[in-house]
Amino acid sequence: MLNNTPELNALFHALADPARRAMVERLSRGPVSLGDLAQPLPMTLSAVMQHVKVLENAGLVSSEKVGRVRTCAIRPDTLSQAEKWINACRVEWEHRLDRLGEYLETLNNEGDDHGTDQ
């Protein structure tokens, strides 16, 4: 699996905050200025900038300043890293259920065979 990546630590840490998740949701719909990103959130612009920094450090968001406006954009590849890790866990889990199902099937068939023998 992809576990031993410091990127995943920063990534999941960044997503552990509801304001940062709200920003990621907003940016998933397209790039916006820092002002527009801050507008619906009940916090100061300074607090929003700190959250954006955490998202940038995690590689989830990029931002660019043109003139006086800083525009933020999502980096979907990074979000995919988290999705891949969770997905890999689910695949393991489903394999296990399949194996368990096959084992129970074998036990069941063996039971039937013994039933026929008697």
Next chain:
Amino acid sequence: MLNNTPELNALFHALADPARRAMVERLSRGPVSLGDLAQPLPMTLSAVMQHVKVLENAGLVSSEKVGRVRTCAIRPDTLSQAEKWINACRVEWEHRLDRLGEYLETLNNEGDDHGTDQ
């Protein structure tokens, strides 16, 4: 989206630690005793128990003590919550790309039409 759930805060916080992710990976392959879960990890049993508590509080892991052995198991439904949230963001992002593609296509066609007129 499913953003405003305190569960997601605890869930992503729990996954932000590499030792806890290693435990989730191990438990995805099936339930194990606390001792076996701790065995490959370079930390004390007490530290492992603290990590398991964080995973339990996040709803990612359940544990049961029978006699002297505590057995831990994954709770895959909780992991799916995180997967669903990330997936919803990706869907938004892909919709945006589709809309952008359609818009560019329209611009392109309009350009072609103008070309024919002249």
